[in-house]
Amino acid sequence: MSDFEFLSVQFEFEGGTYFSLIRKKKKINSIEYHITVMNGELEKLLFGNHIITQVNGVLQTKYNTEDKTVIRLNQAITKALEKYLSSNSVEATLAK
Numbered sequence: 001m002s003d004f005e006f007l008s009v010q011f012e013f014e015g016g017t018y019f020s021l022i023r024k025k026k027k028i029n030s031i032e033y034h035i036t037v038m039n040g041e042l043e044k045l046l047f048g049n050h051i052i053t054q055v056n057g058v059l060q061t062k063y064n065t066e067d068k069t070v071i072r073l074n075q076a077i078t079k080a081l082e083k084y085l086s087s088n089s090v091e092a093t094l095a096k
Contacts, residue, residue, distance in 0.1 A: 007033075011080035013073055018042060020077055030055045035077055042073060049074050052081060 005024040010017060019038040024031060031054040037043040048064045052074075059078055063071055 007081075007084065009077070009080050009084045011076050013042070013076045020080075022081065033059075033081060037077075045070055046073055046077075052078055 003026050007022040007024060009020050009022055011020060012018075021036045021038060023034040023036075025034065033052040033054065035046065035050040035052065037046055049061075049070055051061075053060045053062075059082055061074055061078055063074065065071070
């Protein structure tokens, strides 16, 4: 894998289905996932809270807001990313 990889992840939020483009960036001791939501309003809402870090296989998010809607949006994307990563891990294992 190169230093960057792009993932397309679908997620559910407040009764709607949305898509995100996530740039996976390898760091020395972690992986960063930079989220871009393919919806202008949600993208603006997520601004400043768009990075999810994976350390020792666990996704972690630091919130720069107390806005509950932003936190729920980030949690919805994180949950979808976890599901995406676990399903791709299973597929890679089965392909061996």
